Amino acid sequence: MAADRHFTLVGAGLAGALLATLLAQRGFKVEVFERRGDPRIDGYAGGRSINLALAERGLHALRQAGADADVLRQAVMMRGRMVHPLGGEPQLQRYGRDDSEVIWSISRGELNITLLNAAEAAGAILHFDQGLASVDFEAGIAIFHDVHGNDHRHAFNALIGCDGAGSTLRGEMEKVTSLGERTEWLGHGYKELEIPPAFDGGFQIEPNALHIWPRGRYMCIALPNDERTFTVTLFMPNEGEPPSFADVRDGEDAVALFARDFPDALPLIPNLARDFDRNPVGTLATLYLDRWGLHGQAVLVGDAAHAMVPFHGQGMNCAFEDCVALADELERTDDIASAFIAYEKLRAPNALAIQTMALENYLEMRDRVDDDDYLLQRQLELQLAGRHPDRFVPRYSMVSFMRMPYATAFERGRVQRELLVEATRGKSTLDDIDWDWLDAEVAKRLAPLPAET
Numbered sequence: 087m088a089a090d091r092h093f094t095l096v097g098a099g100l101a102g103a104l105l106a107t108l109l110a111q112r113g114f115k116v117e118v119f120e121r122r123g124d125p126r127i128d129g130y131a132g133g134r135s136i137n138l139a140l141a142e143r144g145l146h147a148l149r150q151a152g153a154d155a156d157v158l159r160q161a162v163m164m165r166g167r168m169v170h171p172l173g174g175e176p177q178l179q180r181y182g183r184d185d186s187e188v189i190w191s192i193s194r195g196e197l198n199i200t201l202l203n204a205a206e207a208a209g210a211i212l213h214f215d216q217g218l219a220s221v222d223f224e225a226g227i228a229i230f231h232d233v234h235g236n237d238h239r240h241a242f243n244a245l246i247g248c249d250g251a252g253s254t255l256r257g258e259m260e261k262v263t264s265l266g267e268r269t270e271w272l273g274h275g276y277k278e279l280e281i282p283p284a285f286d287g288g289f290q291i292e293p294n295a296l297h298i299w300p301r302g303r304y305m306c307i308a309l310p311n312d313e314r315t316f317t318v319t320l321f322m323p324n325e326g327e328p329p330s331f332a333d334v335r336d337g338e339d340a341v342a343l344f345a346r347d348f349p350d351a352l353p354l355i356p357n358l359a360r361d362f363d364r365n366p367v368g369t370l371a372t373l374y375l376d377r378w379g380l381h382g383q384a385v386l387v388g389d390a391a392h393a394m395v396p397f398h399g400q401g402m403n404c405a406f407e408d409c410v411a412l413a414d415e416l417e418r419t420d421d422i423a424s425a426f427i428a429y430e431k432l433r434a435p436n437a438l439a440i441q442t443m444a445l446e447n448y449l450e451m452r453d454r455v456d457d458d459d460y461l462l463q464r465q466l467e468l469q470l471a472g473r474h475p476d477r478f479v480p481r482y483s484m485v486s487f488m489r490m491p492y493a494t495a496f497e498r499g500r501v502q503r504e505l506l507v508e509a510t511r512g513k514s515t516l517d518d519i520d521w522d523w524l525d526a527e528v529a530k531r532l533a534p535l536p537a538e539t
């Protein structure tokens with residue numbers, strides 16, 4: 087490995103902190119510049135507790151960095167989706183076969199702090215309150231702005247953009263060469279609210295689940311925090327047929343919406359009106375690029391390269407897979423330019439596949455999880471998974487519990503969906519399934535999966 091290989095990372099969020107750790111552990115020189123303050127000193131931006139679902143892909147990346155145990159210690163297990171129909175009893179839809187197939191709710195702030203500590207322990211140098219302002223690629227100089235308005239000129243060898251969906255580095259690269267950037271706005275936004283602990287200090291609702299209140303064009307979800315609270319997220323169109331953020335404008339409107347459409351959630355959220363008024367409406371979009379790199383000078387990872395809508399809970403998981411892939415490529419060859427290209431070639435088709443599946447999952451979550459035909463297809467899916475465990479694996483499981491490329495999960499998922507639709511067409515129970523035909527079709531259309539995926 088060439089001794090002069092020095093990487094400058096822009097952004098010390100989730101991907102930046104993990105990538106810094108992985109590269110420093112491989113013996114590279116790593117410097118990281120983060121626009122915000124050090125969350126270990128200043129507290130995490132916003133002070134709100136926001137959480138994320140961590141699945142096998144992200145967990146595996148954390149294992150590579152030796153950070154998995156620290157992260158899991160603060161995590162809450164989620165066995166499945168607790169669906170709250172309007173006027174009915176909540177029902178748990180298990181994600182996996184048993185407790186070996188679960189996902190984890192973790193605090194974004196705590197995860198970031200754990201990874202920043204890991205990065206420093208591995209030898210990375212972190213600079214906070216230093217936001218990338220511009221890049222002179224010809225001179226090899228990046229300019230960072232600090233909070234006092236001072237500029238710092240930094241000579242770089244190679245830049246890695248971990249600066250999120252609104253990436254400044256991407257904008258600077260785009261000025262030199264077209265990346266083919268395209269942003270597709272979802273037209274729906276989100277608002278974060280909080281369920282506090284019960285009077286006795288425990289959780290107010292089932293802690294080991296991801297709660298969903300599906301309502302057709304909009305929905306609420308809640309993920310547990312280890313301090314016995316839940317972070318609730320309301321997803322809703324920005325405008326159009328009510329309700330939307332255009333007509334649910336303030337806390338009072340929100341209380342009325344919850345009283346009508348989420349009556350079991352309303353009493354759990356005592357500060358709903360206040361939180362609604364204080365917290366911003368988040369925007370949601372998918373970002374597509376034709377290119378992620380600029381020769382050997384710069385490359386993008388995570389949301390900076392491929393921001394996605396959050397409905398599969400895979401944005402961070404995918405970003406973490408990117409980090410491992412890039413670190414592995416950089417270790418494999420001394421030529422940074424060819425490592426950047428190999429990384430992009432490996433990851434771009436997979437990023438596109440999970441972006442597509444995340445968009446599909448919004449429709450499924452808000453509109454289908456309580457439908458009869460959906461429930462019948464899910465029953466059949468479970469039966470087929472039991473009959474053909476090496477061939478028929480639910481797409482959710484391929485994405486969340488396995489590490490095969492996302493593009494493979496997407497393609498096999500497409501074949502499986504066709505089978506489920508064909509086999510249940512015109513049927514209302516599994517009693518009428520033609521099993522001989524179906525078992526033969528599974529064997530014909532789905533090759534066995536290799537044992538280690």
Ligand code: FAD
Nearest residue numbers: 097099100101121139217218249250388389399401402403
């Ligand atoms: P970020 O985490 O956004 O980090 C970017 C960092 O760069 C920040 O620290 C920022 O301050 C810094 N920065 C920005 N500009 C500059 C600059 N000019 N100079 C220096 N630093 C800069 N993913 C999951 O896997 N599971 C989930 O359950 C999940 N839920 C989600 C729910 C919602 C509502 C949303 C919006 C997203 C969710 N995601 C989830 C996606 C996940 O948040 C992102 O994919 C992940 O944060 C991407 O990491 P990143 O490091 O690329 O970007």
Ligand code: E0Q
Nearest residue numbers: 139167189296307396397398399451
């Ligand atoms: C998960 C875990 C924001 C968010 C995060 C998630 C999930 C969902 C719905 C949402 C998908 C699922 N899901 O339950 O199918 O698995 O992360 Cl909205």
